[in-house]
Structures are given as C-alpha cells and as structure tokens.
Amino acid sequence: MxxxxxxxxxxxxxxxxxxxxxxxxxxxxxxxxxxxxxxxxxxxxxxxxxxxxxxxxxxxxxxxxxxxxxxxxxxxxxxxxxxxxxxxxxxxxxxxxxxxxxxxxFFGGGRRSRTGAQRGKHIRIKLALTLEEIGTGVVKKVKLKREATCSSCHGSGAKSSGDVATCSSCRGTGYVSQIRDTFLGRMQTNSTCPTCNGSGQIIRSTCTTCSGTGAELKEEVVTLEIPAGVEDGMQLSMRGQGHAGKKGGSAGDLIIEIVEKEHPLFKREDSDLFMELKINFAEAALGVKKTIPTLQSHANIKIPSGTQSGTMLRLKGKGLASLRGHSHGDLYVKVQVWTPTKLSHAERKLLEQLGEMEGFEPKKSREEKSFFERIKEHFT
Ligand SMILES: [Zn+2]
Ligand SMILES: [Zn+2]
Missing domain, CATH: 1.10.287.110 (DnaJ domain)
Incomplete structure (x- = not known):
C-alpha cells in the first residue's frame, strides 16, 4: 500500500x-x-x-x-x-x-484504567562504536537489567490467586464516576479509582518474590544489529525489548543511542572521511606514489609533481556507506608538505645549494600579481 x-x-x-x-x-x-x-x-x-x-x-x-x-x-x-x-x-x-x-x-474511562494494563518502561542505553564498526555495520551483545513479569505470581503481585479480590470501590472497573454541577450544567467525570489505583483489584497478601510489584529484575543479553552508516547521537529503537508491561500491557522499547568514538586518523563529516598526509618537499616537487590507509583496507594514490601544501585529493567511494540508500561517501586526503626542523650537515649543504639557484622562489599567481600591481599603480 x-x-x-x-x-x-x-x-x-x-x-x-x-x-x-x-x-x-x-x-x-x-x-x-x-x-x-x-x-x-x-x-x-x-x-x-x-x-x-x-x-x-x-x-x-x-x-x-x-x-x-x-x-x-x-x-x-x-x-x-x-x-x-x-x-x-x-x-x-x-x-x-x-x-x-x-x-x-473525552470518552469516559481510558483504555488503560479499564484493563489495568500498563505499558513497560523504555530502556535507554548508550553504545560506543568505532568508525570501522560504523563503516561496516556491527552486531553487538549487551547485558541489560530488564524488568520481567514475576515468575512466581505471573505479574499479579499476589501470593496466590485466592489473594486477589475485585475492588469494591470501583467494582473492578478501575475508575470512579463523579457527577458535578458546573456553570456549564451537570457534568460527569471519570477518574482513576483511588482505592486500587486503577487496577480494579485489591491484593490481600502480596507475592514475596516481587513484593507485589508483579515484576522482577533479570539480567539478560540482548543482540543488537547496528546498520552501517549510523551517526553520533542517533537513536535506534527496538520494539518490545524494554521493560515488561504490567497486567497484559506490552513491553517498552530498548532505545540505543549511538556514540561515535574518536578515530586516531580519520575525521568524519556525514558519510565523507578526512585525513591528513604529510610528504616532504622533494616528494611534493617531483610527485610520488603512496599507499594510504582507508577505513577498511588501504589504497594507492598518486601525488602529482608540483603539489602544493594543503591540496585536497579525493578518493571516490572510500568514505562511509550512507544509512539510507546505496551511496558511499568519499575519502579526502589533505596533503601537507612537511618542513624539517633539524638538518644534517649534508642536508643543509644541499638545501643551501638549492636555495641559491636562480629562480628557486615562489612564483606569483595571476591574482597576486595583479593585486601587487594594483598597489604599485596606486602609489606611483
Ligand atoms: Zn510476584
Ligand atoms: Zn478500585
């Protein structure tokens, strides 16, 4: 449909x-x-x-x-x-x-008070994942303390079935009606029965296992299947995996909040990944082939000769899978030209030679040139 x-x-x-x-x-x-x-x-x-x-x-x-x-x-x-x-x-x-x-x-008596059924509470957990796990999707097992229906009294809260009696105040309906005279005329309002709190029942002797709550805490292992491409702060909910409901009410949900662990190498933006790659200036000037890590494996890239520091290279499809649809993000590699801080005698010699070469200095780009020329014109 x-x-x-x-x-x-x-x-x-x-x-x-x-x-x-x-x-x-x-x-x-x-x-x-x-x-x-x-x-x-x-x-x-x-x-x-x-x-x-x-x-x-x-x-x-x-x-x-x-x-x-x-x-x-x-x-x-x-x-x-x-x-x-x-x-x-x-x-x-x-x-x-x-x-x-x-x-x-509106309708005189809610569904809840008529049956006494209460939906179970939600359980909220945080789940920390690495980018690698997010990249492929992951199955995780977590231990939870979950309220389950008491096994001794099956949720009634009474010691034995003979200890449950119909509430006399509301005759088991769970709510009481009141007739009030208001300026709009005579009105009937229904409210939850104060004697039995809406359950319609009175318990004479409470269950010793659960102290009458009808629930007991059980430690359980739950398997979570996390799809690829989830994001930090995203909430996934698993229906009916929360605390058990009471008096026939359905169970609450298990709500999983995703926390993304910081990655030592990659920064993430939506489904794109960013990393930095340092090369020396000989490599930048001459060009070089490098093997770089990707999230799941590695990739070979070619850095062309004459690459400037700060140049961004894009590896298509090497980012993360997006949660919806079938697209993949890209991996961006920011090339940083490394400047040495300590030089050996031989290195110093070579660099000095290079520095003395005629024309070995930054060339002005067209924009810069016109900018300086404009200043010059202004002052002459
Ligand atoms: Zn019990
Ligand atoms: Zn009652």
Missing amino acids: TKRDYYEVLEVSKTADGTTIKKAYRKLAIKYHPDKNPGNKEAEEKFKEAAEAYEVLSDPQKRQRYDAYGHAGVQQDAHPGGWTMEDIMDHFGDVFGGGGSPFES
Missing part, C-alpha cells in the same frame, strides 16, 4: 503552523478514535495514519526531513510494524492536555 502524503492525511496545507497541525490531528483523532468506532477497521487505520502523520509534522526536524525527502526521509523513525494504540497514547497525550490516558476525559 502506498503511503499517503502526511499533509493530505491531516488535511492541512504545506505551510500550516504547529497549532494548525495539532488542531487538525486532534479533530481526526476524536473522529476516528476506536472507542467511537468499535470494530471499525477502517477507522482504526485512519486513526493510526493520522497519528503517524502528526508524529512527523509536529516535530520540526522530522518535518524538515519529510519536506526534503518525503517518506524516505523519516523512515528510520517509523515504528516497524506500525503503531499500536499504546504508542499513540504514549506519544500524544499532550494533544489532549492529559497524562497517560489522553482520551479519558
């Missing part, structure tokens, strides 16, 4: 400002909310489509990338497998001015 244009989805113009985009999303989210359209697959798809569009267009950086490159520009941020209802609740609570259950005030 081809993706629709995000602006089209939200029915806003390409120049719409943040407030307009937020309003447009809010309108669609209310219209297509599954609680208003139970069992309606089309509405659910529209609801998710709008959330995805809002996620990109409400973020200035993502919007800029989307404007420049279309869907491909924001693909790395997309959730593989699409949005779940919980993602949408987690991400866009602020649109509705609420917390974790943004729709509660």
Whole structure:
C-alpha cells in the first residue's frame, strides 16, 4: 500500500503552523478514535495514519526531513510494524492536555484504567562504536537489567490467586464516576479509582518474590544489529525489548543511542572521511606514489609533481556507506608538505645549494600579481 502524503492525511496545507497541525490531528483523532468506532477497521487505520502523520509534522526536524525527502526521509523513525494504540497514547497525550490516558476525559474511562494494563518502561542505553564498526555495520551483545513479569505470581503481585479480590470501590472497573454541577450544567467525570489505583483489584497478601510489584529484575543479553552508516547521537529503537508491561500491557522499547568514538586518523563529516598526509618537499616537487590507509583496507594514490601544501585529493567511494540508500561517501586526503626542523650537515649543504639557484622562489599567481600591481599603480 502506498503511503499517503502526511499533509493530505491531516488535511492541512504545506505551510500550516504547529497549532494548525495539532488542531487538525486532534479533530481526526476524536473522529476516528476506536472507542467511537468499535470494530471499525477502517477507522482504526485512519486513526493510526493520522497519528503517524502528526508524529512527523509536529516535530520540526522530522518535518524538515519529510519536506526534503518525503517518506524516505523519516523512515528510520517509523515504528516497524506500525503503531499500536499504546504508542499513540504514549506519544500524544499532550494533544489532549492529559497524562497517560489522553482520551479519558473525552470518552469516559481510558483504555488503560479499564484493563489495568500498563505499558513497560523504555530502556535507554548508550553504545560506543568505532568508525570501522560504523563503516561496516556491527552486531553487538549487551547485558541489560530488564524488568520481567514475576515468575512466581505471573505479574499479579499476589501470593496466590485466592489473594486477589475485585475492588469494591470501583467494582473492578478501575475508575470512579463523579457527577458535578458546573456553570456549564451537570457534568460527569471519570477518574482513576483511588482505592486500587486503577487496577480494579485489591491484593490481600502480596507475592514475596516481587513484593507485589508483579515484576522482577533479570539480567539478560540482548543482540543488537547496528546498520552501517549510523551517526553520533542517533537513536535506534527496538520494539518490545524494554521493560515488561504490567497486567497484559506490552513491553517498552530498548532505545540505543549511538556514540561515535574518536578515530586516531580519520575525521568524519556525514558519510565523507578526512585525513591528513604529510610528504616532504622533494616528494611534493617531483610527485610520488603512496599507499594510504582507508577505513577498511588501504589504497594507492598518486601525488602529482608540483603539489602544493594543503591540496585536497579525493578518493571516490572510500568514505562511509550512507544509512539510507546505496551511496558511499568519499575519502579526502589533505596533503601537507612537511618542513624539517633539524638538518644534517649534508642536508643543509644541499638545501643551501638549492636555495641559491636562480629562480628557486615562489612564483606569483595571476591574482597576486595583479593585486601587487594594483598597489604599485596606486602609489606611483
Ligand atoms: Zn510476584
Ligand atoms: Zn478500585
């Protein structure tokens, strides 16, 4: 299925400002909310489509990338497998001015409080990589302490199944209704049940393994597959690899922040690499063939005779692979002519001879000449 244009989805113009985009999303989210359209697959798809569009267009950086490159520009941020209802609740609570259950005030009782399900927390880690690893992509194993569902009580938090009772304050619904008289008339508001904190259950005797939390910390080894071309500060997320959810809620994500280690030889700019190569002035004057290191191997380069210090040579395709697409950056070699600081007797002799040669001095370039001539003209 081809993706629709995000602006089209939200029915806003390409120049719409943040407030307009937020309003447009809010309108669609209310219209297509599954609680208003139970069992309606089309509405659910529209609801998710709008959330995805809002996620990109409400973020200035993502919007800029989307404007420049279309869907491909924001693909790395997309959730593989699409949005779940919980993602949408987690991400866009602020649109509705609420917390974790943004729709509660609109539809009477959020999904969360009705089921008691809680999504697991995200785990954030930093992963330091060398440029070589970034160049090829890498598989890493990391140890994590992850909250898993308690194996003794299977997440209920109770010592035995007989220790779980339905909350009498809310009759197991997890929320309580209040009727209030306001200047707008009689209003019913639903809020989380204070007795059971929205779980709908009361636990008489808590599980000793997890002290009633329903979760236990487990050390686990996770395999991370890092694609080639990632950048410092980039965040990759692995769905469902975070802490376990509670009461049937889905697990959080594992969010990996990439840290690029400094390389002793190469500097990086996007997918291009830069290095310096020192040669002596005999080599610069006569020309020379050199073997230089590249990120994965080495390359032979020819430095032409008469090369000036500071000359930049470009080795096409010897940079990094770009994260998206199939292009490769280039390797730039900056040639620096080395000037000796200590001379042997023989070297000094030769250089003195060379220095006395007629015409062995810098030639003025055309620009310099005209510049000096202009000054001369000015003073005569
Ligand atoms: Zn337990
Ligand atoms: Zn209750």
